[in-house]
Amino acid sequence: MIYKDEYPSALLEEAVDQLSSLPGIGRKTALRLALHILKQPQENVNHFGESFIKMRRDIKYCKRCNMVSDTDVCSICSDSHRDNSLICVVESLRDLLSIESTGEYRGKYFVLGGIISPMDGIGPDDLPISQLEKIIAEGNVKEVIMAIATSIEGETTSFYLYKILSKYQIKLSTIARGVGFGDDLEYTDRLTLGKSIANRQPIQI
């Protein structure tokens, strides 16, 4: 290469740098994307760039459940058709959207925004647990469902929440873990398969 820099233009290089800072985007992909952006009309590119700046600046987090929202209280928390007595605790918005997409859940949510992870310097005090307690203290909640990952950090977080919340007169539950529907037993990991036998369910007809 004849360039001190990787690309023949510092402007292109900067755009590639920015794109490759995104998770899962390498420099080759970033170059492909940057050249695609370069071919678009200026107006579209302005719109493209500004959409991120605007999102970061103007997005709100629901005062009750911490979900991203355009309003102070999100559309789920303010939906009177949803069951107020159920709260599903999730780590992130992505997990929330996954549960929503099943169409099986009609309660409310609480987004932790992270899990307890000493390695990353995240302790219980960094999570909005007191905010969750405040909602429970209102007295409408009958059950809190933990939908948190089964990693060491996730289990720690679930356990911590369990300890904190067990002082309230509410049911505490966790989503069912087991062999996925349609999965082959042969290819299921031993831990899941073992637990699925230990936690076997009575057949309901």
Add this chain to the structure above:
Amino acid sequence: MIYKDEYPSALLEEAVDQLSSLPGIGRKTALRLALHILKQPQENVNHFGESFIKMRRDIKYCKRCNMVSDTDVCSICSDSHRDNSLICVVESLRDLLSIESTGEYRGKYFVLGGIISPMDGIGPDDLPISQLEKIIAEGNVKEVIMAIATSIEGETTSFYLYKILSKYQIKLSTIARGVGFGDDLEYTDRLTLGKSIANRQPIQI
């Protein structure tokens, strides 16, 4: 889903829309990227968004070879250490960068910015061929190397260029096609393997 829209925030939705307009980025990846962007400091996001707007607005194309550049004439065209008598014609900047990365080529380039493709409404007049002729007419060029894809459109473009340029007293060549170094003959496509026998080279020791 309870949303008319896919996401709980129109701002998030807009950012996901914009990201998923990029080639090879689906909506799930776009959401992941948007949430990553959302977690960055505002300053970084401003920088991120503006880098594309600025690139699109301020980037130049070299007046000689059409390569993207920050100056009117690019760093390769203005490099007096590179061989003025050789021009390598490529379709895109990405092809140019690929050739540059080999370190094997010390001549100049000419970026077509596209190939003749009636299906996409691109005819010979849409390519900057007269600009290439002008460079050749200066009299320094001794050889033009075509490094254009072997698709139907690529071959058409090479043939068209060949016809146009054959009126000049210059050598016209194309990059060598054949079985890649380290490739198994067994896995080489029949066309490449057939041509590699027809175009066999004398062994030089």
